[in-house]
Amino acid sequence: MSVTVFNPRINDAALDSTVSAQVNTGAIKKVFIATQGCQMNVYDSDKMLDVLGDSHGMQVTHDIDEADVLLMNTCSIREKAQEKVFSELGRWRKLKEKRPDLVIGVGGCVASQEGDNIQKRAPYVDMVFGPQTLHRLPELYDQTSEQRDIAPKNRIGTIDISFPSIEKFDFLPEPRVEGYKAFVSIMEGCSKYCSFCVVPYTRGEELSRPLDDVLAEIDSLAAQGVREINLLGQNVNGYRGEKDDGSICRFAELLHYVSHVDGVERIRYTTSHPLEFTDDIIDAYAQLPELVSHLHLPVQSGSNAILAAMKRNHTIDVYINQINKLQAIRPDIHLSSDFIIGFPGETDEDFQQTLQLAKDLNFDHSYSFIYSKRPGTPAAELPDDVSFTTKKARLAEFQKVIIDSTLQKSHDMVGTTARVLVEQVANRHPDCLIGTADNTRTVMFPYNPEQMDELLGKIVSVRITDFVSPHMVKGELEAILS
Template sequence: MTKKLFIKTYGCQMNVYDSKRMADVLKPHGYTLSETPDEANLVVLNTCHIREKAAEKVYSEIGRLRQIKDAKAEGGEDMYIAVAGCVAQAEGPEMMRRAPAIDLVLGPQTYHRLPDMLKSAEEQRRSGRRSSRVLDTEFPVETKFDHLPQDSDYEGPAAFLTVQEGCDKFCTFCVVPYTRGAEYSRPVQDIIDEAKLLIQKGVLEITLLGQNVNAYHGDLENGKTASLGELIKRLADLDGLERIRYTTSHPRDMDAELIAAHRDIPECMPYLHLPVQSGSDKILDAMNRKHTAERYFEIIDELRTGRPDIALSSDFIVGFPGETDEDFEATMELVRRVNYAQAYSFKYSPRPGTPASVLETQVEEHVKSERLTALQALLGEQQIAFNKTSVGKTMDVLLERIGKEEGQLVGRSPYLQAVHVDVTNTVQDHSTDNIASNMMNKLAKVEIVEAGPRSLKGVLAEQ
C-alpha cells in the first residue's frame, strides 16, 4: 500500500542531502513524497541547530502538525511525526518530554534506521499503548553511509554528495562538534561509486559536502589516505561529470594540493566559499578559529595567483562577545581588501552549551544591529559590482528549471549566480514543454545582457 511522506528540511545543504536519503530508505517500504503534511502518513522535521531559536521553531511546527495528527486520528487514520537532525541529537529526550505528539526522534547519524524505528512505533500503537515513542538510542550504532540506497529517484543536473561529517575545530560559538560529532571522512571508492550512480541519472554537477569538507582525509584501497584535492582530481576523471564544487571549508585546511586543484582542474568551479567570520585577530582567537587575518589573505592571494578568475564568498559574525569598534573595523577592512562576490552575515547569538554563550562581554543588541547593517551594505555593494562584471561575457550556464516568463529557463553560472535565460530566439516552438525537452538539464553557452543585485539575465549564445 502506498503511503505518503512529507519532509521539512531546515538549515544546511547537508540536511538537504540527508532528507533525500531518508526519502530513499523509506521508498522500499511504500512511501512516496507528499507536497504538504495534510495528506502525509509520516512527517519528518529534519532540523538544524545553527540558527537562533532553532528548537523553538521546531516546537511551533509540531504544534501545527499535532492538529493535523489529531484530526486524522478521529477519522481512523494513522500519522507519525519524526524529528531528525541536529536539534534531535542535542535535545532528543527533552523534546520527547515537552512535545507528546512526537513519535520518533533520530539524530543525523541514524536516518538509515528510520524504517526500523517506524516499524517499532507502529507495533507499539497497534498493541494499544497510549504512546508510540521511539528514540534512535534504542538501536545499534552503525555508519549510515553503509546503508545508502542504490535506486535513488534523483532528478536534475546538480546534486549534493556528502564526503565528510563532523568537526574537530570547536569554534567557541558553534554547536556542530556536539551535534554532528568528530570528523569522519568516507572512503574514496565509496564516494566514486555514489558519484557514478548520480552521473548515470543525468547529474552534471556535484557539490561535495562536509561540515569541514576540506579536512577530508578518506581511505584509499592501498591503505593510504586522500586529501580533498586528490578526491577532486579522481572525480574529475569520471566521464560525464562536468562540474565539481565543495562546501563548507575552513581556512586552516586549505592546503597546497587543494589550491592546485583550483588551478589545474577545469571541472573545479572558480568559486569558493571560505568562511572567515571576523577580520580581527583578537576576535578570531576568542572564536578559537586558529587562523589569523593575514593567513586568510595569504590563502586568497595563492588562490588568485593560480586561478585569477576565482570568486569568493564567506561567512561573517558581527557582535561576537568582546568585539570593539576597532575589531569591527578590521572586519570591514578585510571585506574591502578581499572583495567578495557573495557573503552571509549574521549577528552573534548565543548557542546553549557553547563556551561563547557564557562570556560576560556580550555586545548590546543595538550595536550588533548597527554593525550588521553597515557590513551588509558593503557586502551588497560588492555583490552588485561583481554581477555587473558579468555583463557582456559568455559563460556556461547549467539550466535547471523553467522560469516564470514564457520562453525562459533558469540556471547557475560557474559562480553560482542565478541566470534567467531567454531561449525564444533559438526555439521555434516557444511552448514551455518544448523548451524543457530541448534545453533543460544541460549546459548552455549564455551571453549575459543584464545584472541585478541577486541574479543575471542572458540569452543563448550561438551554440
C-alpha cells in the first residue's frame, strides 16, 4: 500500500494527497481511501482496511473508478479543511451519479466536527463516522446496503461520531503489515486544550490503551518482520496505560517494555508535548539504544507571550532546558518541531524570538504553518491585527532558516557512519538498496544481489559518501549490525 504521511518531506498539497487502501466483500468489493493529515490518520486508514477486509473480504484498489466503496479519512487541523472535504465530495458525487450503488463514507476529524451537516450538504454520502468509531464500519456498511432499495429522497444515512472510550481497539482484527516499519497507536485524544487546537473536540480526552494490549500488538508486528515501531498519540508522552495488576504504566516505562520485544530494533514516537517530556523519558535515551537519535518535540513559538496566548503552559526556558539535558545524553540527537507563524497578536519581536530559537537549536526540520483559525477554539475569538502579507513573509523567512539547517545537516553526514534500516530496492536505481537512518534521512547504497535476503530488514552500518538531496544521501555498506 502506498501511503503519504505528514512528514518533513511533505508540502501543503501533499497533506491532501490520496492514499489507496485495502478492502473487498461478497463479489469481491473494492475500497479506495483518501487519507488526509497525520500519522494517526494513516494508522486509522490501515485499521479501516483491516476491519472491512476481515468482515467483508474487501480488497484495496488504487483506481477510484473501479472502487465499490469510497472512504475519506479527514483532517481538520488546517484552515478550510471542511471546504476541502466538500470540494472532494463534489467530485465523488459525479461518480455516484454514474454508479448509484457506490458507497461513500466520510471519517476522521472533520466528520467528528461536522456530524450530520455532512449529509445535509452532501446527501449522497452514505456513512459518517468519527476516529473513535471506525471499528463500526462493517455495521455501518451493512446498514447502508440494506437501504439501497429505498428511494434516494427517503434514504437515511448512517452516522456514528460518538466517543466510546478506547473501545475501538477491542474490536480491531490482528494487525497486518507489509514492510519493516509500523505505527502503533498507544492512546487517543488530548487533554491539553491548547487555544488553537481542535483535537480535544474531534478526538476527545486522553485515553490510554492498556499496556498488555499495546505489547500484544507490537509482538504480533515483530513476528511479521517489523523492526521499527513508531508509537503514536496526540500527546504520546502522556501515556498512562493500565497494567494487569491495576497499576499505571507511564510512557518512559513503556519504552523499556517495547525495547525488550524480540525483533524490535528501533523505536520512534510522535507527537510529544513539552509539559510531559519528563526526566525519566530523557534518561531512557541513555539506557535504550533502540531509541533512535531523533526527537519531534513541538514548541509552536519562541515567544513566551505567544505561548501563554496559546495556553501551552510552558516557557521557552523550560523547553531549552529539556533539549540541553537530552543533548548531554545524546550529542548526536536530531530535533524537529512544530511552529505556528502569525498567531493572533504576534508582534515583530515575538516573531524574531521564534526565529532566534530556530537558529539556536538548529532544528533538523519542522512543520511550520501560518495560523489557521479553527471554529470552536478559544483562539478563534482573539483579535488578529497581523496582515496575511506579513504572515506569509514571516513564514518564508522562518522556513528558509529551517531549510538551510536541513541542507547543512545532510551535507554534514558525508564522511560519517549512519545506522540504517534496510527496506527495499531503490525504484530508480535497481543496483542500490535504500533504508532510513535514525535522523529520518533516506540512505541509498549499492549491494551485491546475492546479499539481498541477508540485508533486507536488517540494521546496517553505512559510510556516507555523497549528498543527493536535502533528505537523501548515498553511501557504502560497512557492516550488518543486527
